[in-house]
Amino acid sequence: MPIKEAVRPGGRSARVQEAVHQAVRELQAVTSRDDLTVPQIAERAGVTPSTIYRRWGNLAELVADVSVERMRPDADPVDTGTLTGDLQAWGEQYLEEMTSVPGQRALNDVMASADCERRERCYRYSESLMNTLRERALARGEFAPSVSQLIDGVVAPMTYRLLYDRESATVDNLRGWIARTLSSAHFRQRQD
Amino acid sequence: MPIKEAVRPGGRSARVQEAVHQAVRELQAVTSRDDLTVPQIAERAGVTPSTIYRRWGNLAELVADVSVERMRPDADPVDTGTLTGDLQAWGEQYLEEMTSVPGQRALNDVMASADCERRERCYRYSESLMNTLRERALARGEFAPSVSQLIDGVVAPMTYRLLYDRESATVDNLRGWIARTLSSAHFRQRQD
DNA sequence: GCTCATAAAGCAAATATTTTGCGTTTGTGT
DNA sequence: ACACAAACGCAAAATATTTGCTTTATGAGC
Numbered sequence: 001m002p003i004k005e006a007v008r009p010g011g012r013s014a015r016v017q018e019a020v021h022q023a024v025r026e027l028q029a030v031t032s033r034d035d036l037t038v039p040q041i042a043e044r045a046g047v048t049p050s051t052i053y054r055r056w057g058n059l060a061e062l063v064a065d066v067s068v069e070r071m072r073p074d075a076d077p078v079d080t081g082t083l084t085g086d087l088q089a090w091g092e093q094y095l096e097e098m099t100s101v102p103g104q105r106a107l108n109d110v111m112a113s114a115d116c117e118r119r120e121r122c123y124r125y126s127e128s129l130m131n132t133l134r135e136r137a138l139a140r141g142e143f144a145p146s147v148s149q150l151i152d153g154v155v156a157p158m159t160y161r162l163l164y165d166r167e168s169a170t171v172d173n174l175r176g177w178i179a180r181t182l183s184s185a186h187f188r189q190r191q192d
Numbered sequence: 193m194p195i196k197e198a199v200r201p202g203g204r205s206a207r208v209q210e211a212v213h214q215a216v217r218e219l220q221a222v223t224s225r226d227d228l229t230v231p232q233i234a235e236r237a238g239v240t241p242s243t244i245y246r247r248w249g250n251l252a253e254l255v256a257d258v259s260v261e262r263m264r265p266d267a268d269p270v271d272t273g274t275l276t277g278d279l280q281a282w283g284e285q286y287l288e289e290m291t292s293v294p295g296q297r298a299l300n301d302v303m304a305s306a307d308c309e310r311r312e313r314c315y316r317y318s319e320s321l322m323n324t325l326r327e328r329a330l331a332r333g334e335f336a337p338s339v340s341q342l343i344d345g346v347v348a349p350m351t352y353r354l355l356y357d358r359e360s361a362t363v364d365n366l367r368g369w370i371a372r373t374l375s376s377a378h379f380r381q382r383q384d
Numbered sequence: 385g386c387t388c389a390t391a392a393a394g395c396a397a398a399t400a401t402t403t404t405g406c407g408t409t410t411g412t413g414t
Numbered sequence: 415a416c417a418c419a420a421a422c423g424c425a426a427a428a429t430a431t432t433t434g435c436t437t438t439a440t441g442a443g444c
Contacts, residue, residue, distance in 0.1 A: 156352035164315035184376035
């Protein structure tokens with residue numbers, strides 16, 4: 001059961017995929033995760049269960065597929081004029097999103113997927129986002145750490161706390177991660 | 193289906209729990225995750241499937257329960273004489289463990305669990321371990337960052353990379369995380 | 385030690401789900 | 415337009431899960 005992306009993008013396949021995704025989203029809004037079932041989704045989407053099983057394999061992969069979509073950044077990150085501000089603004093809204101009930105659920109669903117490709121996609125969203133903020137900072141003439149320093153210093157602690165120690169995933173701590181990352185990279189740069 | 197810990201620790205319950213865990217471990221060694229089933233485990237453990245369903249709810253929770261066990265640190269971390277060395281030694285063996293096939297599977301199984309208590313338990317293992325290394329360093333008269341700095345600086349990036357970007361979970365990067373964490377905390381301390 | 389109340393397990397019937405084989409529909413390339 | 419194959423629908427078969435009831439065995443109180 002290989003996970004295919006956009007198989008036969010035109011026509012029926014696409015329609016089915018959209019109908020199923022839509023059905024999942026609608027049902028997720030009114031149903032607890034434990035009594036969400038494939039047959040139920042199939043009926044709502046006007047599709048046979050076997051279609052879902054053939055295409056996604058099982059419920060976990062299906063909901064992961066839907067949730068990873070939800071993670072895709074919708075708009076460009078706001079420009080506050082400084083890298084610190086941009087990181088803080090982005091982080092705050094990300095934290096808010098991910099500590100909300102549906103956000104937590106989406107995060108869990110993605111983590112529950114057996115194939116790592118889903119998580120890698122989330123990673124690439126963050127990577128690309130950090131890259132945007134960094135380029136923006138450089139264009140302003142600001143100093144900016146490398147993308148991997150930003151990920152290790154800001155994204156990783158934030159994600160780690162969201163997953164393992166939710167109560168530490170706070171705006172206050174975010175401020176600390178950002179400050180430490182920037183000053184440490186700055187200090188280190190002058191050393192070299 | 194509340195997750196209970198050590199219900200009626202003595203006697204039959206304990207025996208059943210152990211038999212089931214054992215069955216899961218044995219089957220995991222020879223079976224791919226996708227064709228591991230509850231009835232199969234039940235048979236091997238000499239137990240009725242309904243017993244497993246009543247106690248763990250479903251397969252995902254059961255394997256998560258087994259895997260979180262596997263994560264519990266078995267021995268005290270080695271003492272290399274310096275905090276840097278201790279962190280590096282611990283990190284290297286942890287990385288090795290978690291990049292192995294069974295390690296990856298255990299990590300996934302824990303992440304797939306719906307209840308966050310499992311992940312919190314892993315968190316507490318790391319927290320306690322970092323605390324041990326820190327106290328050890330202080331006893332030597334070394335400087336040592338706080339536990340949460342160690343977690344944010346070393347554990348979080350490592351875990352993040354293991355989950356989201358496996359190829360960056362390397363011993364080389366580990367060295368960098370450790371160095372940055374120690375020097376940044378040290379520098380920051382002198383500032384205050 | 386013995387008894388009692390009860391949590392947990394066993395058993396089997398009832399449900400619900402997942403899988404599979406096969407025929408049909410429908411995009412896609414020529 | 416035609417042919418090919420991927421994807422879907424349908425329904426039967428195979429599995430897995432839930433549930434009601436019975437039985438067993440632990441732990442508490444005497």
